[in-house]
Amino acid sequence: MPAQPLDLRARLLCIFVPFAVGYFISYLFRVMNAVIATDLASDLALGAGALGFLTSAYFLAFAAAQLPLGILLDRFGARRVESVLLLVAALGAALFAIGETLAVLGIGRALIGLGVSACLMASFKAFVQWFPAQTLPQLNGWLLAVGGLGAMAGTVPLEWLVAATDWRTVFAALAVACVGASVLLWRLVPVRPPDARSSAGRETPSLGRQIGELGQVLRHPWFWTVAPLGAINMGVFLALQGLWAGPWLRDVAGMDRPAIAMALLLIAAAMTAGYAFWGTVATRLSAVGGSVRNLALFGVALALVMLFILSWQPPRGMVLLWMLYAFAGSAGTLFYVVLTRSFPNRLAGRVNTAFNLLIFLSAFALQWALGLGLQQGSADGAGYDPLDYRIGFLMLCLITGLAMVWFLRGCRRYATTHQNRTESEFDA
Helix, strand or coil: CCCCCCCHHHHHHHHHHHHHHHHHHHHHHHHCHHHHHHHHHHHHCCCHHHHHHHHHHHHHHHHHHHHHHHHHHHHHCHHHHHHHHHHHHHHHHHHHHHCCCHHHHHHHHHHHHHHCCCHHHHHHHHHHHHCCHHHHHHHHHHHHHHHHHHHHHCCHHHHHHHHHCCHHHHHHHHHHHHHHHHHHHHHHCCCCCHHHHHCCCCCCCCHHHHHHHHHHHHHCHHHHHHHHHHHHHHHHHHHHHHHHHHHHHHHCCCCCHHHHHHHHHHHHHHHHHHHHHHHHHHHHHHHCCCCHHHHHHHHHHHHHHHHHHHHCCCCCCHHHHHHHHHHHHHHHHHHHHHHHCCCCHHHHHHHHHHHHHHHHHHHHHHHHHHHHHHHCCCCCCCCCCHHHHHHHHHHHHHHHHHHHHHHHHHHHHHCCCCCCCCHHHHCC
16 A cells, blocks of 8 residues: 555554454464363373463464564564564464374464564554554553454354364464455555654664664663563463463363353453553543553552452352453553653564563463473363462462562652653664
C-alpha cells in the first residue's frame, strides 16, 4: 500500500486489525496445551517434566528472539518483520502436526514460539509510530483483549475441535491461518509510518549504534527497577494459564475435561476483560495526571493475594478465584507503557523486546520448574499430588513478593532521577 495520510478509522482498519489477527493466533498457540495436555501426555507417554519442557519450548524460543527482534523492528519495521516470522510459525505448526517424537514436536513448538515472537512487540512498535501517545494504554489494552479472545478460543472451542478431529488436524489448520495472517499484514499495513516519513532525510542509524543503544537501555537502572516485577508477574501467569491451570483443575478441583475447558474459558474471559479494563483506566488516569505505574502495582498486588489464596486450595469458589487472579494479573502489561514512556520512541522496539525477553524467560523457567516439582510426587503421570501444587504455588508467591519489594525499593531510589528519558541522552 502506498504511503499516504490516514485518518483514525483507516489506521484502526489497516494497522490495528492486521496486527490484532496475528496476536490472536499467537495467544491461541500459547495456551492451547492446557487443553490438549492429556492428549499429548497419553499419545507420547510424557511425564510432567517432559510435558512442561515441550510446552515451554515456545517460551524459550520466544525469549531467545527478543533482543535481535527489537533491533530488527527498529531497523526494518513492524510490517516486514512480523510478516516473515508468521511464515516461520506456519512451518512450526505444520511440523508439530506431523511430528511423532518428543524431539520433532519440541522443534515444532520452538519454531512456533520464534514465529509468533513479534506479534505483540511489532504491534506495540506500530502503535507508537502511528497513534498519539495518550491513546497507547487503551490501544494496548484492546490488543491484549484480542489476545484474550485467542486464549478463550483455546479452551471450549478448542476442546470441541479436538473432539471432532484431533490435535494434529488443529495444528495443521493453524499453519494455514499463520500464512493468511502474514499475507494480511503485508497487504494492508502501510509501508512507511509517519515518523519514518518525517525523518526521511536522516541517516539510518548503523547497526553498531542500534546495538549500543540497546546496551544503554539494558544498563539503565530504571529498566531494572520496573522490568523484574513485570516479568515475574507475567511469567507466573503465562506458566499457569498456558499449561498448569488445566492439570490443577483436574487434580485439585476434581474436574473432568469439559468442565476444565469451561473453567479455562472463564479464566481467559476474565483476563480479556482485565486487559480492556486496565488499559481504559490507565488512559483516563493519564489524562488527569495519574500514575500508570501505581495502577500496575495495585493490580499485581491484588493478583498476588489471589494466587496465595489459591495455593491453599479452598473447597469452594476455585474458578472464581482463578478469574479474579487473571483479571488482576493482567494489569502487569501496563509495565510496557511505563517503560516505553521512559525512552525515546525510536527505541520502542528494543525497550519492549528487552522487557519481553525477561517475561518469557521467566515463563519458561517457572513452567518447567513447576512441572519438575509436580513430577516428583507422580508415579504414573496421570495426576499430581495437590500438596505439590500447594508448595509450587507458594514458591511462585514468594518470588513475586520479592520482586515487588525490589520494585518498591527501586522506585524510592530512582523516582526523581531515572523515570524520564530524553532524546539527548541517546544522541551522544
